[in-house]
Amino acid sequence: MRAREEVLAEKPPAATPPPEERGKARTPVRFTSNIVGPILFVRDLFCFAISIPMAAAAYDLLFDALLVPSVHLFAVTTMAACYILIRSSKHAYRRSLVNFLDDDGDSLFDAVISSLVASALVFQFGMVDTYSRGASVLYLLALVLSLSLTRPLLRLLLARLARKGLIGQRIAFYGSDPASLDSTLRLLNSLQLPHLRLVGVADDRPGPDMSTDLPFLGGFDELSTMARRGEIDQVLISVPHLPVQRIHDIVEQLSAVSVDVSVIPRQAIELAPDYRVNLLGMVPVLTLWQRPFRDMNQIVKRSEDLILGGRALLLVLPVLAIVALLVRLTSAGPVLFVQPRVGFNNEVIHVLKFRTMYADRTDLHAEQTTTKNDPRITPVGRVLRKLSIDELPQLLNVVRGDMSLVGPRPHATHMKVGDRFYQDAVRGYAARHRVKPGITGLAQVKGLRGEIRTVERAKRRVELDKEYIDRWSIWLDLWILLATVRAVFFDSDAY
Structure with missing residues (x-):
């Protein structure tokens, strides 16, 4: 040796x-795979350029009015500059074949933000009277469409260049x-x-x-x-x-x-x-470990919760009033069930739900798992749990900042899977507390809603929670919210 x-x-x-x-x-x-960054930059410039005639053609078909070229050229230039600055700040043009799809969807959101900034500057410089809002919306739609369509084409191009050995x-x-x-x-x-x-x-x-x-x-x-x-x-x-x-x-x-x-x-x-x-x-x-929501992401996430959660709360107020009356009239006890659960940073939060159990049989710390045909659940509560209507008061938790619309579901402080506590049964369980818990989540729309009967299902739920945290984007949140509607009506695991 x-x-x-x-x-x-x-x-x-x-x-x-x-x-x-x-x-x-x-x-x-x-070329090495670092050529992907410059290709992405050229792709973005191409999309901004091609969107101009696309928007102009659509405007001619829909509106019988003339545009002021100088004003809209200023808006497009400003929008492009803002977009490129935002993308550069995220190191989007330093990507390689390894990670060029990591921000899938972010470019579309950045385009929307850039459009708002450009419109604000048009207003600030006093050009709003000659600025067509219809043309600006059409241009944004054309840009989003071109960015979306060129992404799979770009993927195919890079794969072809790699196969040919050019990359x-x-x-x-x-x-x-x-x-x-x-x-x-x-x-x-x-x-x-x-x-x-x-x-x-x-x-x-x-x-x-x-x-x-x-x-x-x-x-x-x-x-x-x-x-x-x-x-x-x-x-x-x-x-x-x-x-x-x-x-x-x-x-x-x-x-x-x-x-x-x-x-x-x-x-x-x-x-x-x-x-x-x-x-x-x-x-x-x-x-090895990184905060998932930081800088602009935390602002976007909170804005999503306030805008969508606030509007949803106003929309369901009549439903909340009717359900509250039904709960109060059909069984003795309070309308709301306030339960301590584990939230962001492993801190205890108080989650609001409509009471679905008889008042003298409620399980504050969830020491006993809810089962099918559970005798503790009231007849009205059974319907509320099946349709997840009992979760609607949690919109108040969202507005006040304890929870998010989408995220890992908050678990009760003494919740078990089998005869073991969650944190003991599932390795890496605490990682799901890096973000605020949600009313719905990726696990819930992937068939893991309701009772978790086995350690294997518990592990899968935690894996999906961690996958959501790693993959988060505003588009993923919107997809989960839409998928939740399907899960509510067609999932038989909730009771």
Whole structure:
């Protein structure tokens, strides 16, 4: 073992190209996946441009009026500039094939915000009298349509370019350490990235330990020759715990040719895929846990709750009054059932519901699971629970900020699955408390509404709650709200 370490610490010989290889270097036309960012930028500019004649044609068909070109050109230019600034602030134009769809839907929301900003500036500069609101709405619709239609086309284009090799990353590993190579290969294969090509493994140590199906390429001389011929784009150092000086030596040996040299940190393999790579200044950090609603997201989420939740509350006021009267007249006890439940940041909140059980049989801490034909439930309460009408008072929780319209359902403080508390039965259960609980959620529209009878179903519910947190967008919220209507009438698991 010591002899192997001594060989590893030796400085590798200089990679000097043989005379017959000198002057034969060629540079094929090929891009890395970072070209996706500029392509997205060009796509956005194209959508803004093509939306102008689309909106103008629609306006001519619908309205018999003339437009003032200068005013609307100012609005479009302002809207485009605002949109690009917003997208740039979100690093949308730094995306690669790995993550270019991560913000699916955000671009449409950013277009709406940019349109509102442009309209506000038109008003601020006193041009509102010659500004057509109809034309601005048509332009926004044309832009949203073009952004939506070009997304799948862009996906197909990038996949085609990757298949043709015009977008690609050909990777050679340096270091034949079996354990680290195996872990790295499993991680890269799980990502299913179409542009990655794993060329082989290189090592200058005598008798390298090859335990993979990748071909052995040789040492530094062979790597340099392949880079000079344009056959590799990146060298990944896959030997763990290399001394810093040894890494500098490897970089120095490969610095004579045009190739990327990168190191995969040991933690990046061991913790994958449960992290995101961020920059703390110039220092890359692996973020293992991150607040889901921050900056503009928390403002958007709260605005959604206030606007939609407030309007829904006003709309159902007559229903609330009728149900309150039915509950009061059909069984003795209070109209509302106020239950302590676990909310945001694992704090206890008081959730409002219409009382559906007999007053002397209510279970404040949910120590007993509700079952089908539960004798504690009143006849009126059975109907209310089936149609989720008993949950409507929670709109008050939404307006006052304890809950959201959409989010993981809040659980009672002593809720169990089987004979175990939720937090003991399901690993990672507390992660669902990173956001405010909701009246409805992804788990509820995916068939996990009502009683959870097994640990497997409890785990699946928590998985869907965490998936919602990771995937959140305003469009996902709207989809869940619409899907909730179907779940209320066709789901037989609620009682």
